[in-house]
Amino acid sequence: MPKAKPAASVREIDAKAITDTVARLAQEANFDLEKDVHAALERGLKSEESPVGKEIFNQLLENEGIARAERMPICQDTGLAVVFVDIGQDAHVAGGALDEAINEGVRRGYTEGYLRKSVLGDPLKRVNTKDNTPAVIHIRIVPGNKLALWVVPKGGGSENMSKIAMLKPADGVEGVKKFVVESVRVASANPCPPIVVGVGIGGSFEQCAMNAKRALLREIGSRHPDPYYADLEAELSKKVNDLGVGPMGLGGRITALAVHIEAAPCHIASLPVAVNINCHAARHKTAVL
């Protein structure tokens, strides 16, 4: 008889370590802009032709330096705390509930870091929870015994300009392009360009929106692994930049720092497309436990 494969060893991860990590990442994300975004701003400054646009790029780079040096938020809107978790199927969270561990991290990070509390407990009754909880938590179970965390503070101005459409399959790739470009045109100055455009194509309604959000996690400047989508991203980048919206919508060459696409299999009757816009303060920090 063949021998059964030994079970992978289950690893314990302390809930307190998760709280500590989230508290640290929430602050770092808001104080210390990641290298990929910094490099994109530097490239933007070189390519921008509008004098006002250049001035804005210079202000954003100076702002980033002040925020890092003085541990001040890059933007006063320190966002909803969106937290992505990839948890290994052989990892076990010990000493508390995972979601409470994350929320406690958000509570601590936002309080200790003097970050703005922008969360209302109810969308219609509109009373502030005063500690920026609850976080928006997205969990995936993956192979392995580790736990990876991404803390992605998301501001209201850019989130408000996001859109989803259930296109007809006959609309095809041209319909998708039209929808993406039109969404950026209508958003204009409001999402604080130069923006990052996350595009979900295909999947179900909710999966498409989720993919648009996940597309924002990809490193700016990275190429899509599928050459078809890499080309489509390049074409969409050119098209949205040709709108002339420019930094802060005041006119210029650079409207988007990047367009990222996540595609997913979909129903024969469907062609969903979602656009999730991020501002130039594309804050994200990650850690693996």
Place this chain on the structure above:
Amino acid sequence: MAEYSMKTPLKPEDVDKLRAGDKVNLNGFIYTARDAAHKKLVELLKEEKPLPLPLDGEIIYYVGPSPTPPGKPIGSAGPTTSGRMDPYAPLLIERGLRGMIGKGERAVGVVEAMQKFGAVYFAATGGAAALLSKRIVKAEIIAYPELGAEAINRLTVENFPVIVAQDRYGGNIYKEGQKQYAR
């Protein structure tokens, strides 16, 4: 495009000379207010009750700063989207407000009030909030402390950098700038 240094409160002639695209460094007092405070101010005006801030010639900055850390006058303080204040702004302009600072284009009703009563709309750089907070030397809460980040503050600013986004003559750098760079 001209560059000016101006002191608040603004005089009618200050507003008259500004054109969309001009750069202005502001000095003096400016007042913070966003959604919740605007709602309260307009309710007071409609009930003909006194306001907690002066309006004549003054500038309102649409901002909800991050909490003030120890040893600093204010937290990070960049502009929020102005469009949400569009329903309230015309009445404030009619009652003497001469300037607004925010981000994003204003509605027709606001533009009409700016033209009729002589007011200007400035854009500050959204997300340059740490940099802008360095130009704020003092912040005092003057009304609605219960609103937290939305309380009305009187800020003392030094060389606070803004761009004239929409002037009192209908000039609009969003429209003109975007048209210039579209291809």
